[in-house]
Amino acid sequence: MPAILTVPCRSVSAVIDQHCHAERRQRFLELLGGAAAVIPAAPLVTHHADCEWPFRQNSDFWYLTGFDEPDAVALLLPHRPEGERYVLFVQPREPGAEVWTGRRWGTEGVVHHFGVDIAHPLADLPTLLPDYLHGAEGIAFRVGHHPSVEPLVLKAWAGQLDRQPRVGSAALALVAPCPLLHRLRLQKTPEELERLRKACGISAEAHELARQAAAPGGSERQIQAVIEQHFLSSGARGPAYGSIVAGGDNACVLHYIANSDVLRDGDLLLIDAGCSISDYYNGDITRTFPINGRFSGEQRALYELVLEAQNAAIASVKPGGTAEEVHATALRVLVEGLLDLGLLAGQVDSVIEQGAYRHLYMHRTGHWLGLDVHDVGAYRLGEHPVSLSPGMVLTVEPGLYVSDRLPVPEGQPAIEERWKGIGIRIEDDVAVRDGSELACGHEVLTAAALKDTADMEG
Structure with a gap:
């Protein structure tokens, strides 16, 4: 290693x-x-x-x-x-x-x-x-x-x-x-935001350590140990949830926690892990990178698409927006990219309306974060989505999971073998901030965990 x-x-x-x-x-x-x-x-x-x-x-x-x-x-x-x-x-x-x-x-x-x-x-x-x-x-x-x-x-x-x-x-x-x-819990105070920054900072450090430690021939369990050892040595209580360390096709299992496989040359490694600190505030980060330090052509195409979707979704986080808009922004970018790559067929709006993408992207783009990893707070009040306001914290985590576990919807193209076994998710924790504090209307609490394509191959 x-x-x-x-x-x-x-x-x-x-x-x-x-x-x-x-x-x-x-x-x-x-x-x-x-x-x-x-x-x-x-x-x-x-x-x-x-x-x-x-x-x-x-x-x-x-x-x-x-x-x-x-x-x-x-x-x-x-x-x-x-x-x-x-x-x-x-x-x-x-x-x-x-x-x-x-x-x-x-x-x-x-x-x-x-x-x-x-x-x-x-x-x-x-x-x-x-x-x-x-x-x-x-x-x-x-x-x-x-x-x-x-x-x-x-x-x-x-x-x-x-x-x-x-x-x-x-x-x-x-x-x-x-x-x-x-x-009350949905709207974080400045003190709570500082605690979340601490949890996210420790979590980001652990992800950087994990990427440095990963290599072909190692094991998912060894990487889990690197991550959780850093949580504990940094004074955290430990993992906020069961750490997901998923190499290759295992990444297409959303809540994979066996972490018992060998890291294989040519595969990607998806790590979804965050710590819980002494007063229970949590980090929740996902990063995906090539185990051997180099993306294949198909891996790179899908990784850059997920990253583009995530960047667009994060940019939409601001006071007055909604969590539904964050999801819709990421989803549209993903569907447009999958159409360009030939993994989907049809028109963007009809594919989204019919849910014909769900065999490749089957979850929402984020959730509230705080004392619970999937934190409390309504997303809708009756027919109306809850407006984002300063102090709210949410994850932004689009992904793509290409496997034959789910049937391809009628009218959509069969998946070529070269795409199968690629699972990618990129997740950051984002605080909604007042525009007078940050013009962009948000703060990425997990920015210390790198994610640009070049960094993943570093």
Whole structure:
């Protein structure tokens, strides 16, 4: 293998502070009106036998609390007096348990360090929850996701409804908190954008290392190790999702994660990988390059077409645009290029309208990015696509996947063998920016990962 490029390790210690979480809670309380919100943390999840997966906090809970322990429950209570509106139920300090699983903050710790008004042991939730929900006009709780907490919420609400004829009041509705919370999460603050820059920067460095390390005769698994070692040595939690390291025809499997094949001379290598940093913000980058350092004629033609489509789509990211326009821009460039190459036949508009390209390009051009890799937030409001505005972050990732896995649509040309087994995707993370800050209306957070054709052959 060629010598591995050395990239300096960068600290990720400057996490979002509690002041930011407090501001988020305040905005959420204002949106709740008179409804009380019950927001559970994530539980521990069994991997096998008595071994558990590494803990990953629920993103909604983390967004509001910054608290990284399992099985906690947060109450946001706008109907209560000031000083009683943020209540947290947590696992108590318990030396016998902590010697096995690590230190807990406990009730005193969360009050002193996490801005909590009132804290209780988790075991008190069944007894105290009805009183805390009393007087709320509604209850905001995500049904179907929290099996240990949901019966307690429903029992408390049922009790209110049973007493309503006598006391004259009850929470009139059980509503989902997601639309309110996810609207907040979609619009990133300057602090969040800085964290995303950090995650994207580490992810970009890993891609540069991977390209330096790849060579015929190596393995996909070795390249995965280079990438994820850099994530960890840079202070990240690890990969944000299962790293995709797909040589040759494996790249035509969109979520290929076996990463067990040999890197072959003459093939392309598609790498889709990003890190998750300490406060859960993520990078998500895809790059595709020739393993031996030289594109074949067919590989080059398709690579340059995908790159052209991606550049055009990124250029369309600006305030007032939409994610649908970003997709439509990339799609038109791809279809026009595929018609020129003879891989499609017909007129551009009719091919797009009929979906006759989908055996070669079967996914959308991007998704929101933030605390989740496929982050929350609506793409449409009824019949209308959501307008892009400063603070939104989305991926832009067109691709082409030429194989015989999907049937060629009627009226489209059969695929010649020389094209088969070529899978290409190019993905960047793009923040929508105010035109007064950046005239182009966007910032490519992952620009440090090279993608020009000449760089891929460097």
